[in-house]
Amino acid sequence: MKYGIYYAYWERQWGGDYIKYVKKAAALGFDILEISCAQLADMKEEDIQTFAQAAKDSGLILTGGYGPKASENISSSDPAVVSHAMDFWERTFAVLQKLNITLVGGGIYSYWPVDYSAPFNKAADLDRSVKNMRLLARKAASYGITLGMEALNRFEGYLINTAEECIAYVKAVDEPNIKVMLDTFHMNIEEDSLSDAIRSAGSYLGHFHIGEPNRRPPRKQSRMDWPAIGRALNDIHYMGAVVMEPFVLQGGQVGEDIKVWRDISRGASEQDLDEEARTSVRFIREVFA
Numbered sequence: 001m002k003y004g005i006y007y008a009y010w011e012r013q014w015g016g017d018y019i020k021y022v023k024k025a026a027a028l029g030f031d032i033l034e035i036s037c038a039q040l041a042d043m044k045e046e047d048i049q050t051f052a053q054a055a056k057d058s059g060l061i062l063t064g065g066y067g068p069k070a071s072e073n074i075s076s077s078d079p080a081v082v083s084h085a086m087d088f089w090e091r092t093f094a095v096l097q098k099l100n101i102t103l104v105g106g107g108i109y110s111y112w113p114v115d116y117s118a119p120f121n122k123a124a125d126l127d128r129s130v131k132n133m134r135l136l137a138r139k140a141a142s143y144g145i146t147l148g149m150e151a152l153n154r155f156e157g158y159l160i161n162t163a164e165e166c167i168a169y170v171k172a173v174d175e176p177n178i179k180v181m182l183d184t185f186h187m188n189i190e191e192d193s194l195s196d197a198i199r200s201a202g203s204y205l206g207h208f209h210i211g212e213p214n215r216r217p218p219r220k221q222s223r224m225d226w227p228a229i230g231r232a233l234n235d236i237h238y239m240g241a242v243v244m245e246p247f248v249l250q251g252g253q254v255g256e257d258i259k260v261w262r263d264i265s266r267g268a269s270e271q272d273l274d275e276e277a278r279t280s281v282r283f284i285r286e287v288f289a
């Protein structure tokens with residue numbers, strides 16, 4: 001397994017100075033930096049090259065994460081929205097390929113955060129999502145990209161809440177580069193057993209996010225049974241990425257989208273955040289080994 005961190009741990013806005021985080025993640029002991037696909041399609045050629053080189057120089061692998069906007073929803077009943085979504089991904093895949101990114105995970109099968117004040121039809125949306133994901137999968141494959149379908153908790157999504165629903169979706173799409181993606185934060189809300197959910201995903205598991213139930217970095221003194229989660233991942237011979245996705249800062253678009261309504265970091269400085277991440281990845285490496 002390779003271990004990573006999502007850059008937004010340190011950021012209040014989506015996007016940002018990824019080169020800084022490439023260096024930081026490498027220095028803190030990570031193998032992977034996960035970045036957002038937001039605004040990637042508009043990145044200047046020169047900046048793409050500089051960023052790709054910085055990752056290479058740091059010996060870091062990059063992965064992508066994304067929660068599509070409502071206008072990028074491939075399950076939409078509006079063909080214009082689906083067409084816009086396909087176009088968004090085509091432009092984004094081209095940049096991802098230049099950054100040597102081969103994996104993108106998130107609620108790619110729908111949009112995020114879901115607006116529950118709008119009416120929806122789960123069965124119809126799911127059906128459209130599966131059909132359109134098949135087309136998106138082939139597009140992604142032509143750029144050498146695998147897509148992780150992240151099961152999200154009920155407050156953030158309605159199409160795929162559990163590993164069981166995720167596996168059924170992935171089997172229905174039936175494309176080799178469409179994989180199950182699980183996140184302990186969401187699993188903590190939805191799954192009867194985190195270990196059983198991981199084991200049921202088996203070889204379909206393509207990406208894995210970790211975090212405490214309150215989205216702090218994984219720690220030894222935890223309500224999460226990290227040793228059991230590690231055993232389940234080893235039982236299925238999971239060889240993919242394990243990316244921590246902590247959100248502890250209040251404010252900005254990140255704080256608003258993630259619903260961080262208090263300073264979970266308790267006034268932590270950037271250096272404090274760095275140290276917590278360093279300790280966390282050391283702990284997880286040991287407990288998942």
Ligand SMILES: [Mn+2]
Nearest residue numbers: 150183209245
């Ligand atoms: Mn996640």
